[in-house]
Amino acid sequence: MAEMISRLEKGRALMAEAQYPAALSSLMKAVNQCPCAPAAHGKDKSCNISQCTAAVQSPDSDALYNAVSGPCPCGFSWPRCTRPVHIEALDTLADCLARTNHYAAAFSTALGIIRLDPASAAGYCRVAHVIRPLSKQDQPSNDALARSLAVVLRDAKLPSAAKLRDMIKLFVKSGLHNTEKYRHSPDDLYNAVLHKMAHSLKMPESRRDPIKKFPREIVGMIFSYLDRTTLSRCTRVSKVWSHYVVSDNMLWGDIRLERPRNPGRFFGSFLNKHHQYIKSLVIDDLSDFALSESKVRMIATGLLNLERLHLGFNMKKCFPSSAATPSWGRPGFHLTKLTELSLANVDPLDLRFLLPPLLGLAGDSLEQLDLITTSNEFLFAQPIPSLTPKLKKLRLICRDTVAILSMKPLIANTPNLEQLYLDGFFLSLDRNGHLTSEEIGDWPALHSITLGAKTALAGARSSTVALRRTIPPLPSSMRRIEIACHDPSVAYNVLFTVDTYDDSTVLAPGGNESLAPAFPRLEVFRCRSAIPASLLREVVRPAAQSGTLKVLELTAEPSPSLRYDVPQALDPALVDVASPAKDWAFAASPSVHTLGLHGFNWATHHLRFDGRPFVDWLGCFPKVETLKVFPGEYPDTASLMIELVRRPGIKTIHQKALRGVEWDEARRLAKQKGVQLHHTVNPFGDIGWPIVG
Structure with a gap:
C-alpha cells in the first residue's frame, strides 16, 4: 500500500510538470498495485460505455447501480474496492487521460470508478468533468477531440454533442441517488462537489430537504x-x-415573542390554530403589538390550557382612560389553568383595566403574580382585589417613583402566600393607625421575603413608625430574607417589631419577646442595613448552627448619607464591628458558600484601608466559593482584591472598587487562577426570583 501511494504521488508530480506519458505509466502501476488485484479490461471501451449510458437513461433510479454491480456485457468481472487510495488513483488516471485529449479512455476510466464503488461520489464527479468539454465540441478543434467525440457518441448511441449535456445531468442525478441510498461512509469532498454540480446545473435534486x-x-x-x-x-x-x-x-406549548409587530387579523387565526396546545405566552414588549381589548379577550377566552402569561407594556398606554372594566365571561370557564401572571411596565390605568377581570377569570388556579408599574399613581385602597386563595408568589414593583402600598388588604387577600417581593413602595399597614396582629392576620406559610432598595415606611421617620408592624411576624420556617434598602427602620420593622415596646425590653426576631431561635431553616440572609450584633445574632445564629445557612450578606457600617431616628436599642451607632471574626462569630458555618460584606472600611484610625478583618472573618467559612466584597469608596482596596483572587477555593468575586490598571491586573491574575472576577455595580441585582418568561 505504501508503494501504491508513492507511485500515485509521483504520477501527480509528473502531471504538474506536464509529463503526461510518464505520469500515465506511474498511475497505471499504482492502480495495479492495489491489494484487490484488479485485472485489466482491455483497450476496447465500447461495452463499458454502452452498458453504463444505457442504464443511466433508464427510468429505474437503481438501474446504473445494478448494472455496475454486475459483469460487463463482454463477460469481464469488474473489481469492487472501497479503498480511498484506489479510487484516488483511478480518478487521477482519468484526469491525466482527459488532459491528453483521450476523452473516450478517460470516460471509460471514470465509469470504472463508479464500478469500483457505486456508493462513492468520486466516479460521478469525474464522469461529469470528462463529458463537459465534449458537450461543447459541436465542431472539434483538432483531430484528437474529433475522434474522442465520435467514439463517445457512437458507444452512448447519441446523435450529437448537445445530447451529452443531458447525459451529464443523468449521471449527476444517479450519483445523488446512489450516494444517498447506498453511502457507507460520511460525506466527503466528492459529495460536496457533486451537490455543487447539481446546483450549477439547476437540477431540482440539488434542493436537499433535511426534514426528510x-x-x-x-x-x-x-x-x-x-x-x-x-x-x-x-x-x-x-x-x-x-x-x-x-x-x-x-x-407551540411555549410561545415567546420579544417585540412583535401588530399581527392584525392573523392573531385570531393563530390562536385558533394552536389554542389547545399553548401553555405559556410571553410577549416581552408590546410597543408595536397594538394591544386592544379584543386581543386581550382572545387571549383570556381562547387559550383554554394557558398556564403562564407575561405581557410587557414598555411604558406605553394601551387603553383609553374612559374605558370601562371589561367583562370577558363567567369565572371558572376561562383561564382555569393559569398559574403564573406577569404584567410588566404597566400604566396604572391599564392595570386597573386589565387586572380585575384577569384575576376574576383565573379562578382558583393562580399561584404567582408579578405586577411592575411605572408611576406613583398606583394608589389602590385595595391594591390586589379578589386574589385567589392559591396565590403563593407575589411581586409588586413601582419602578419610576415611590408609591404608597396599603398592607392590610394585601395580607387579608393572600392567606397562603409563600414568597413576597416588594420594591418602590412606602409600606403602610392601615391609614387609620396601628392595628394588632389579631386584626391584620398573618402569613403562616411565608418562607421568602424580599424588599428592594426603594422600600420605605410610610409616615414621618420616627421611633413610633419604626416599631409599627407593617407585615405579620415572620414564621420560624423562613428560608430566605433579603432586605436591599439602606434604611435600618425597614429591617427592624420586618425582623424585630412587637405590638408594644418599652426601651427596657430585649427585642427578639419575628416579634417574639423570648430569645428562642427564630429562623433555624434560614438558607439566604441578605441585609443592606447595618444591624447591631446583639440583634443580628438572634437572626443568623440558629441557621448557622443547624447548617442550613448557605448565603450570607451583611453590612458593617451605617450609610453616612442617611439620618436615622430609631429607638435607642436599635440605633445603628451600636454597630461597632471592629473584628467580624469575633463580633460575628455566631455566623460562622461550614455550609455557607456565598459570603458578602458591604460598607466596611476598617482603616487604621481612618488613615489607610485595612481589609485584614474581612480576610480573618472569611476564615470562619471554609467552603465559601463566591464573594461579594463592597468596602465602599475608599482608596487602597486593590491589595485586598488581589489577596482574595489568590485565595484557594474562591471561584467567583463580585466587586466595584477596582478601576483602570488595577482592574486589568486583577483580571489577568483571575484568569490565571481560574476565578471569575466581576465588576458588579448593583450588588443586590439578583434578589428575588426571575420574572415570568
Whole structure:
C-alpha cells in the first residue's frame, strides 16, 4: 500500500510538470498495485460505455447501480474496492487521460470508478468533468477531440454533442441517488462537489430537504431550539415544512415573542390554530403589538390550557382612560389553568383595566403574580382585589417613583402566600393607625421575603413608625430574607417589631419577646442595613448552627448619607464591628458558600484601608466559593482584591472598587487562577426570583 501511494504521488508530480506519458505509466502501476488485484479490461471501451449510458437513461433510479454491480456485457468481472487510495488513483488516471485529449479512455476510466464503488461520489464527479468539454465540441478543434467525440457518441448511441449535456445531468442525478441510498461512509469532498454540480446545473435534486432525512421526533427537537418568529418563517419554506411545524404540538406549548409587530387579523387565526396546545405566552414588549381589548379577550377566552402569561407594556398606554372594566365571561370557564401572571411596565390605568377581570377569570388556579408599574399613581385602597386563595408568589414593583402600598388588604387577600417581593413602595399597614396582629392576620406559610432598595415606611421617620408592624411576624420556617434598602427602620420593622415596646425590653426576631431561635431553616440572609450584633445574632445564629445557612450578606457600617431616628436599642451607632471574626462569630458555618460584606472600611484610625478583618472573618467559612466584597469608596482596596483572587477555593468575586490598571491586573491574575472576577455595580441585582418568561 505504501508503494501504491508513492507511485500515485509521483504520477501527480509528473502531471504538474506536464509529463503526461510518464505520469500515465506511474498511475497505471499504482492502480495495479492495489491489494484487490484488479485485472485489466482491455483497450476496447465500447461495452463499458454502452452498458453504463444505457442504464443511466433508464427510468429505474437503481438501474446504473445494478448494472455496475454486475459483469460487463463482454463477460469481464469488474473489481469492487472501497479503498480511498484506489479510487484516488483511478480518478487521477482519468484526469491525466482527459488532459491528453483521450476523452473516450478517460470516460471509460471514470465509469470504472463508479464500478469500483457505486456508493462513492468520486466516479460521478469525474464522469461529469470528462463529458463537459465534449458537450461543447459541436465542431472539434483538432483531430484528437474529433475522434474522442465520435467514439463517445457512437458507444452512448447519441446523435450529437448537445445530447451529452443531458447525459451529464443523468449521471449527476444517479450519483445523488446512489450516494444517498447506498453511502457507507460520511460525506466527503466528492459529495460536496457533486451537490455543487447539481446546483450549477439547476437540477431540482440539488434542493436537499433535511426534514426528510430525520425521524419526526428528531425534527421536533431541532425546531424546539428556534424562537417563534423563526418558526413562523419556517412555515413559509415549503408545504412539508409548514406541515411539520404547524402539526407539532410540542413546539407551540411555549410561545415567546420579544417585540412583535401588530399581527392584525392573523392573531385570531393563530390562536385558533394552536389554542389547545399553548401553555405559556410571553410577549416581552408590546410597543408595536397594538394591544386592544379584543386581543386581550382572545387571549383570556381562547387559550383554554394557558398556564403562564407575561405581557410587557414598555411604558406605553394601551387603553383609553374612559374605558370601562371589561367583562370577558363567567369565572371558572376561562383561564382555569393559569398559574403564573406577569404584567410588566404597566400604566396604572391599564392595570386597573386589565387586572380585575384577569384575576376574576383565573379562578382558583393562580399561584404567582408579578405586577411592575411605572408611576406613583398606583394608589389602590385595595391594591390586589379578589386574589385567589392559591396565590403563593407575589411581586409588586413601582419602578419610576415611590408609591404608597396599603398592607392590610394585601395580607387579608393572600392567606397562603409563600414568597413576597416588594420594591418602590412606602409600606403602610392601615391609614387609620396601628392595628394588632389579631386584626391584620398573618402569613403562616411565608418562607421568602424580599424588599428592594426603594422600600420605605410610610409616615414621618420616627421611633413610633419604626416599631409599627407593617407585615405579620415572620414564621420560624423562613428560608430566605433579603432586605436591599439602606434604611435600618425597614429591617427592624420586618425582623424585630412587637405590638408594644418599652426601651427596657430585649427585642427578639419575628416579634417574639423570648430569645428562642427564630429562623433555624434560614438558607439566604441578605441585609443592606447595618444591624447591631446583639440583634443580628438572634437572626443568623440558629441557621448557622443547624447548617442550613448557605448565603450570607451583611453590612458593617451605617450609610453616612442617611439620618436615622430609631429607638435607642436599635440605633445603628451600636454597630461597632471592629473584628467580624469575633463580633460575628455566631455566623460562622461550614455550609455557607456565598459570603458578602458591604460598607466596611476598617482603616487604621481612618488613615489607610485595612481589609485584614474581612480576610480573618472569611476564615470562619471554609467552603465559601463566591464573594461579594463592597468596602465602599475608599482608596487602597486593590491589595485586598488581589489577596482574595489568590485565595484557594474562591471561584467567583463580585466587586466595584477596582478601576483602570488595577482592574486589568486583577483580571489577568483571575484568569490565571481560574476565578471569575466581576465588576458588579448593583450588588443586590439578583434578589428575588426571575420574572415570568
